[in-house]
Amino acid sequence: MGDRTGIAWTDATWNPWMGCRKVSQGCAHCYMYREQSRWGRNPLEVVRASPRTFRAPLTWSPLRWREPRRVFTCSWSDFFIEEADAWRPDAWDIIRRTPHLTYQVLTKRPERAAEHLPADWGTSGYPNVWLGVSVESERFVERLECLSKVPCQVHFVSAEPLLGSLRLGTLRGLGVDWVIVGGESGPGARPMDLNWAREIRDLCQEEQVPFFLKQLGGFPDSRSHEQARLDGRTWTEMPILGGGTRTLASVAPSTDNTSGKRPLSTGVPRHLEEFVERLRTKPRFTAEARVTISLPPVGVPGGVFLPDDERRPCALCQEFHWEGPCSIDRPTGTRHQVQKGRGQL
Numbered sequence: 001m002g003d004r005t006g007i008a009w010t011d012a013t014w015n016p017w018m019g020c021r022k023v024s025q026g027c028a029h030c031y032m033y034r035e036q037s038r039w040g041r042n043p044l045e046v047v048r049a050s051p052r053t054f055r056a057p058l059t060w061s062p063l064r065w066r067e068p069r070r071v072f073t074c075s076w077s078d079f080f081i082e083e084a085d086a087w088r089p090d091a092w093d094i095i096r097r098t099p100h101l102t103y104q105v106l107t108k109r110p111e112r113a114a115e116h117l118p119a120d121w122g123t124s125g126y127p128n129v130w131l132g133v134s135v136e137s138e139r140f141v142e143r144l145e146c147l148s149k150v151p152c153q154v155h156f157v158s159a160e161p162l163l164g165s166l167r168l169g170t171l172r173g174l175g176v177d178w179v180i181v182g183g184e185s186g187p188g189a190r191p192m193d194l195n196w197a198r199e200i201r202d203l204c205q206e207e208q209v210p211f212f213l214k215q216l217g218g219f220p221d222s223r224s225h226e227q228a229r230l231d232g233r234t235w236t237e238m239p240i241l242g243g244g245t246r247t248l249a250s251v252a253p254s255t256d257n258t259s260g261k262r263p264l265s266t267g268v269p270r271h272l273e274e275f276v277e278r279l280r281t282k283p284r285f286t287a288e289a290r291v292t293i294s295l296p297p298v299g300v301p302g303g304v305f306l307p308d309d310e311r312r313p314c315a316l317c318q319e320f321h322w323e324g325p326c327s328i329d330r331p332t333g334t335r336h337q338v339q340k341g342r343g344q345l
């Protein structure tokens with residue numbers, strides 16, 4: 001856990017508590033069980049993290065990062081597990097005090113979410129919290145229906161490990177803003193039929209919902225996320241933090257070169273200024289703009305997706321490299337501000 005992670009769809013992990021009970025077939029090969037057992041701990045025992053770990057996000061200074069960060073919360077437990085009811089208010093307090101971090105809370109217990117939100121959650125949730133559910137098979141689609149009733153800025157679904165064909169229904173109708181798909185890896189991995197992933201990918205394309213293919217799984221051979229290609233390409237779409245305008249405009253001039261890294265851009269490139277202006281002046285998708293625009297209120301996560309063929313230099317280093325981290329901020333593992341995706345022409 002910490003401010004680095006190998007999980008492709010996030011930037012950091014935070015585990016204010018650890019340990020969990022298995023609730024469905026997707027938990028069968030839970031990596032947390034393997035890891036905890038390896039360290040001689042009982043994975044069934046839910047324990048609060050040390051004060052240092054619990055408070056870690058308070059030390060993750062925004063001054064260290066050039067862009068907002070995503071934090072996968074409770075990767076070694078379930079944020080809404082009963083045993084953590086007494087500790088959760090403290091976690092909400094930390095989340096509230098760190099608006100520069102975006103917390104990705106993924107649960108298999110969405111039925112407990114509505115009853116365990118903070119008092120000041122409001123009608124649309126904290127701007128820096130995304131809520132997601134794991135749906136590994138058709139049998140658990142009801143988790144998504146349950147989560148959709150909980151207000152939040154971004155609802156997402158993680159179909160990992162995907163164990164069967166999923167009929168997710170109308171994603172937009174259920175308020176789904178993002179879908180992650182992945183096969184199972186590790187010992188005893190169960191196979192994922194690529195057609196199951198295709199079905200979900202196609203549905204996302206149809207409904208203009210960002211689609212992220214994390215990995216193909218470990219069966220029948222090792223297909224890690226580096227090789228997670230479907231129909232000739234990788235799929236790494238995601239909601240972009242802070243909305244299009246804010247994200248692009250956050251390319252701030254910097255004279256800081258004391259870290260030994262290459263200096264950052266001395267300003268927002270002209271074409272990005274124009275792009276930001278287009279976002280401001282065209283609140284609807286148009287053929288001329290050749291971009292898909294989602295402009296939520298300032299400070300609210302949203303999405304901007306560029307057509308595959310509309311290549312623009314990285315806002316940080318001015319080079320063309322759409323996938324993988326920018327070479328400038330590789331030491332911190334952060335990713336691009338402008339992401340490859342589908343445009344609506």
Ligand code: SF4
Pocket residue numbers: 020021022023024026027030031032033075076077078108
């Ligand atoms: S809910 Fe998540 S953390 Fe808990 S056992 Fe299942 S997979 Fe593991």
